[in-house]
Amino acid sequence: MAMKFEKTGEGIYMLDVCGYVCPHPQIYTKKSLEKMAEGDVVEVILDNPSSVETITQMCDQVGHDVLDKKTEGGKIYMKIKKG
Amino acid sequence: MEVVDNTEKRNKIWAFLTTGILILISLLYYKTNVYYIYLVAYIWFGFAYGMMLQYGRFCFASASRDLFAAGVPRMAVGILVALVFFSLIQATLASTNMSTFHPAPFGIHTLISGMIFGVGMVLAGGCASGSLYKIGEGNGTSFLAAFFGLCIGQAIFVDVKWFNFLVPQKWIDSAIAKGLPADKLTSSFDTYLAGYVWNQPTLQLSQTKTISEALPGAAKYFIGDSLLNALIPAAVLLIVIYAFYIRKGFMKKRAKAKGRAMGFSDEFTGIWNMITASKRTTIMGVIIGIVAGLHIFVMKGMQIKFGVTNFGQLLTRMGHASDTSIKGTVFDPGYWYITSQEGQFGAWILEKFGWNMRDNIFFGINNGIPEPWRNPALWMSFGIIFGAMVMARLNNEFKLKLPKGELIVWGLLGGLLMGIGSRPALGCNIGAFFIRVAGGDPSGWLYGIGMVAGAFLGVKFFNWWSERKMAKEMEAF
Numbered sequence: 001m002a003m004k005f006e007k008t009g010e011g012i013y014m015l016d017v018c019g020y021v022c023p024h025p026q027i028y029t030k031k032s033l034e035k036m037a038e039g040d041v042v043e044v045i046l047d048n049p050s051s052v053e054t055i056t057q058m059c060d061q062v063g064h065d066v067l068d069k070k071t072e073g074g075k076i077y078m079k080i081k082k083g
Numbered sequence: 084m085e086v087v088d089n090t091e092k093r094n095k096i097w098a099f100l101t102t103g104i105l106i107l108i109s110l111l112y113y114k115t116n117v118y119y120i121y122l123v124a125y126i127w128f129g130f131a132y133g134m135m136l137q138y139g140r141f142c143f144a145s146a147s148r149d150l151f152a153a154g155v156p157r158m159a160v161g162i163l164v165a166l167v168f169f170s171l172i173q174a175t176l177a178s179t180n181m182s183t184f185h186p187a188p189f190g191i192h193t194l195i196s197g198m199i200f201g202v203g204m205v206l207a208g209g210c211a212s213g214s215l216y217k218i219g220e221g222n223g224t225s226f227l228a229a230f231f232g233l234c235i236g237q238a239i240f241v242d243v244k245w246f247n248f249l250v251p252q253k254w255i256d257s258a259i260a261k262g263l264p265a266d267k268l269t270s271s272f273d274t275y276l277a278g279y280v281w282n283q284p285t286l287q288l289s290q291t292k293t294i295s296e297a298l299p300g301a302a303k304y305f306i307g308d309s310l311l312n313a314l315i316p317a318a319v320l321l322i323v324i325y326a327f328y329i330r331k332g333f334m335k336k337r338a339k340a341k342g343r344a345m346g347f348s349d350e351f352t353g354i355w356n357m358i359t360a361s362k363r364t365t366i367m368g369v370i371i372g373i374v375a376g377l378h379i380f381v382m383k384g385m386q387i388k389f390g391v392t393n394f395g396q397l398l399t400r401m402g403h404a405s406d407t408s409i410k411g412t413v414f415d416p417g418y419w420y421i422t423s424q425e426g427q428f429g430a431w432i433l434e435k436f437g438w439n440m441r442d443n444i445f446f447g448i449n450n451g452i453p454e455p456w457r458n459p460a461l462w463m464s465f466g467i468i469f470g471a472m473v474m475a476r477l478n479n480e481f482k483l484k485l486p487k488g489e490l491i492v493w494g495l496l497g498g499l500l501m502g503i504g505s506r507p508a509l510g511c512n513i514g515a516f517f518i519r520v521a522g523g524d525p526s527g528w529l530y531g532i533g534m535v536a537g538a539f540l541g542v543k544f545f546n547w548w549s550e551r552k553m554a555k556e557m558e559a560f
Binding site for chain 2: 004023031049050053055071
């Protein structure tokens with residue numbers, strides 16, 4: 001099993017941590033955001049509901065914007081802009 | 084759209100089906116013998132815990148882990164809120180002689196045990212109660228941790244002689260001097276228990292000479308057990324968490340929005356904001372605290388009604404004495420508890436493979452090995468799984484996730500460490516921390532400090548591990 005962190009465009013990234021359980025999705029999201037520049041956007045794809053609550057609060061505290069959050073076919077898609 | 088609707092419909096059907104089957108099982112128990120109402124109460128309190136844990140994402144592992152790994156205090160706050168409410172209800176019950184709480188022997192083992200458990204819960208991705216609710220969400224890694232670690236690993240740990248090299252002679256002498264049946268004093272854990280743990284002091288603030296003399300009547304429970312042991316430490320911890328993790332960011336944002344210098348009242352707003360930041364977790368903290376108190380009240384009420392102090396007595400009355408220990412007891416905490424019953428389930432399985440699991444204190448003298456369908460505390464654990472499953476189905480969050488790759492290793496290793504870490508201090512994040520702190524036993528905090536320290540080490544390891552993997556991924560760009 002592997003996580004995926006890809007650059008899909010200029011300032012746009014994709015982090016796929018499906019299959020991973022706590023605490024991996026939140027750790028990988030935090031580390032991805034640390035490696036991005038301000039204003040860059042990452043789409044995080046995960047399927048661990050507990051992590052969503054933590055990631056949302058982490059973004060709120062640090063000042064990142066959660067642009068979009070949706071659930072489709074058991075997967076959660078979160079679009080986060082680094083603040 | 085239709086696919087989504089079908090999934091939602093299917094999830095709802097599963098939720099109602101699961102609840103319906105549990106209702107049917109409860110009725111069958113009642114019809115078999117009225118004494119089984121005692122066991123049915125455990126099922127439904129477990130079910131309620133499961134629903135609340137899943138809805139609130141309530142996991143003790145995430146309390147310290149998310150604080151260290153992501154700087155998020157959501158769960159730490161939720162647990163402290165739950166503690167506040169639970170301790171007030173515990174004090175009310177204790178003052179009306181309706182409490183089943185008892186403090187535990189404490190010492191350095193409490194801290195060490197908490198630390199082992201703390202590392203384990205981070206690796207496994209959930210604490211003892213968190214792993215159960217995550218099984219209900221369909222999480223296979225949590226199943227590995229609970230089944231192989233908490234069930235099988237724990238049962239083996241209390242029954243083997245593998246750790247005799249760690250046992251000093253004075254523990255052996257002290258254990259033998261207690262006059263226990265020789266055929267029940269066989270494992271390393273037996274010698275540790277009878278030769279060391281039982282010699283350690285127990286402490287409940289309301290029962291200390293100073294407090295019980297200074298505060299007669301109910302005040303000793305409210306001030307000694309609740310205020311001193313739970314409310315004040317919880318308030319101090321909330322302030323510390325706020326100061327270290329929230330204050331700077333909050334004040335910066337607020338000063339910018341208000342355009343004025345920040346004052347003392349803004350600090351209060353900041354603390355309140357932190358407490359209400361995750362409403363679902365905080366609200367569940369309040370409700371879990373109240374329900375855990377109600378659970379004690381109901382179990383004590385049943386004990387009074389049936390004239391017993393342990394479900395083993397009812398099992399014996401019903402002709403199932405073989406389920407019990409030589410004292411005629413089974414594991415029946417009378418409140419929310421997680422790990423011991425999983426150990427019993429593990430022992431029951433190992434017995435089917437010819438392993439003698441009754442030649443030790445843990446099962447042979449104290450807890451017995453009931454058939455799983457007659458094990459009240461085990462039904463509470465099943466209740467948690469089913470309650471969480473129903474809540475996850477209703478919110479379309481149930482997803483069967485088989486463990487793969489590294490998660491198999493983390494699940495097994497973490498579960499094993501949790502199984503081992505829950506025994507030396509006679510409990511886990513619930514029994515050794517949550518219940519004891521709320522009941523006025525300061526050793527709960529000792530276990531809690533150990534858990535947090537262990538979680539810190541676990542997070543350090545995962546940080547290193549994920550950094551390594553991220554670096555590999557980023558080679559491409």
